[in-house]
Amino acid sequence: MARHAGAIQAFQWVMVAVYLLLVTVPAFLPPPDDSKHIWDNLVLFAQFAFWGVWWPFVMVSMLVMGRAWCGVFCPEGAMTEWASRRGLGRAIPPWLRWKGWPFVAFVCTTVYGQMITVYEYPEAALLILGASTVMALGIGLVYGRGIRVWCRYLCPASGVFSLLSRLSPVHFRVDRESWEAAERVPAVACATLVDVRAMTGGGSCHMCGRCSGHRDAVTLTPRLPGSEVTSLPEREVSSWDTNLLAFGVMGVATGAFQWSGSPLYVALKQSLAAWLVERGIMFPLTETLPWWMLTNYASTGEVFTLLDGACLIAYIAAVAVTVGSITLAGLWLGARLAGRPEARWRLGYGLIPMGAVGLIIGLSSLTLTQLAAEGISFVWLPEARAGLLAVGLAWSGVLVWRLLPVERRPLAWLAAMAGAAALAGTWSLFFFVW
Ligand code: SF4
Incomplete structure (x- = not known):
């Protein structure tokens, strides 16, 4: 490269x-x-x-x-x-x-x-x-x-x-001994501002390859998938990462994928509509906004009313708060049970595989919907989805287990996995019950 x-x-x-x-x-x-x-x-x-x-x-x-x-x-x-x-x-x-x-x-x-x-x-x-x-x-x-x-x-x-990317099986590894022993050469210009000498993982590295071979110390190297998560240096641990995972990836994204197929969304909208009609407040059921604020396409007849928009936002927010809070509470309790309350943000990185699976099955649903419109469907889909959820749960389970101190594991592990279980439960409900 x-x-x-x-x-x-x-x-x-x-x-x-x-x-x-x-x-x-x-x-x-x-x-x-x-x-x-x-x-x-x-x-x-x-x-x-x-x-x-x-x-x-x-x-x-x-x-x-x-x-x-x-x-x-x-x-x-x-x-x-x-x-x-x-x-x-x-x-x-x-x-x-x-x-x-x-x-x-x-x-x-x-x-x-x-x-x-x-x-x-x-x-x-x-x-x-x-x-x-x-x-x-x-x-x-x-x-x-x-x-x-x-x-x-x-x-x-x-x-x-x-x-x-922290789960990836390849990364640019920096051999500090070779780096120090090498002759001085002009610094490599990393476009994403990574301190190449101190780089330990792939979270910020964009794999552009420009530093490959620098000072005979930087090499594209295979590693055990997920090993970066269990060996993350303290300076890399960020509460923003864990919050993004809990409330963003596992929460907001899940709500966004599911709202249109959820009976809870329909029930919420119907009960709100009935409540508004009873009081003679009709404008949320009839008023619309320009398409760049809220879906409004006369050509296809797809028009969201203010009530549609409000319910959509409320549904996504409710899923985000519910899944995110369960996840953070589980991590907090797991870290306390493990005797290391300060480790709750680090423990969160163990849930990345489950979050990744949620994103992939959510996004691939769009692919499958588009293919279905072309007459292409897959009979093995339910098994594949169940299998992916199981892989996400198992992989997160292994990482969280390894992130916990040996002597305090079982109870702490159960608590820390609450968010992963909640996400798997949400998707199971969506695919196999609703
Ligand atoms: S591979 Fe590219 S992005 Fe990654 S550290 Fe090297 S120069 Fe920076």
């Missing part, structure tokens, strides 16, 4: 061109009718490419090869770095380094995406992806010189990618 940087950059610009084509052009095409297919209509093709292939498989790629998507394939990364080479080159201000941005950005993007039905309408995709791209370019133009400030601090997906 270090030797073929030119080829990688050329490939990144191909990705930029394809991305810009697929995100802009469909928004200006007429909506497809029922006779159209993924292979003969650009709107459906772009929809499948973004939400059926790109989004779920980017998540899977994090588990397989770390953040290589970010460093090698991501068009926004390439664009923000390009802009940063030509921009003002200002110093990164403290507010921009706030560790809570990935959490805030992930939650806001996920909820807003549901409000405007981003997975189905190209205008909505252009709005959300386009806004993100414009912000990436703007941040690149103002801050840093030849670096990816956007990717490191602000990208809505960066926090999730960082969590998932």
Whole structure:
């Protein structure tokens, strides 16, 4: 990768061109009718490419090869770095380094995406992806010189990618002895501002390969999947990571995937509607908003009323608070039972596999819905989903077990696994009961 940087950059610009084509052009095409297919209509093709292939498989790629998507394939990364080479080159201000941005950005993007039905309408995709791209370019133009400030601090997906990549079976390992023994050479320019010498894991490394072989000390190395989680140095442990996992990945994302198929959402809406009608308050049932605030597409007849929007937000918030609180309470209790109350944030990293499985089965549901519309379905789906949930639970179980002190394990383990059990229960209910 270090030797073929030119080829990688050329490939990144191909990705930029394809991305810009697929995100802009469909928004200006007429909506497809029922006779159209993924292979003969650009709107459906772009929809499948973004939400059926790109989004779920980017998540899977994090588990397989770390953040290589970010460093090698991501068009926004390439664009923000390009802009940063030509921009003002200002110093990164403290507010921009706030560790809570990935959490805030992930939650806001996920909820807003549901409000405007981003997975189905190209205008909505252009709005959300386009806004993100414009912000990436703007941040690149103002801050840093030849670096990816956007990717490191602000990208809505960066926090999730960082969590998932910690499970990956490969990383760039730094051999400190070789590093110290090597002759002095110019420092490697890591675009994502990783301190390569002190790097111990893959959470921030974008796997771009530019430091590969540096000082004969940096090598792409296999490792036991998840081993980074159980050997995380203290300086890498962050309460923001655990909160993002508990409330964002396991909470908000789950609510966003499930609300439209949930009988609880329907019951909530019906009871609220009845309550409003009884009191003669009709406007929440009839008023709508522009499509860029709340789904409103006369062409397909899909229009959300204020009540729809309010119920959608309330449902996602309720799932987030319920699953997130169970997760944090379980971690808190588990850490106390283990005699190490301060370890609750670290224990949370053990739940990453379960969170990853939740994301993957949620996102792949979109893929399967799109394929079903083309007449392609899979009879083994229930077994595959049950199997994935079992793998997530088991993998998290092993990591949490290993994160606990040997002498205080069983009870502490049961408590710390509460969040994983809650998430598995939510998905089981969704797929096998509802
Ligand atoms: S640490 Fe090395 S491989 Fe990782 S992003 Fe920085 S330069 Fe690229």
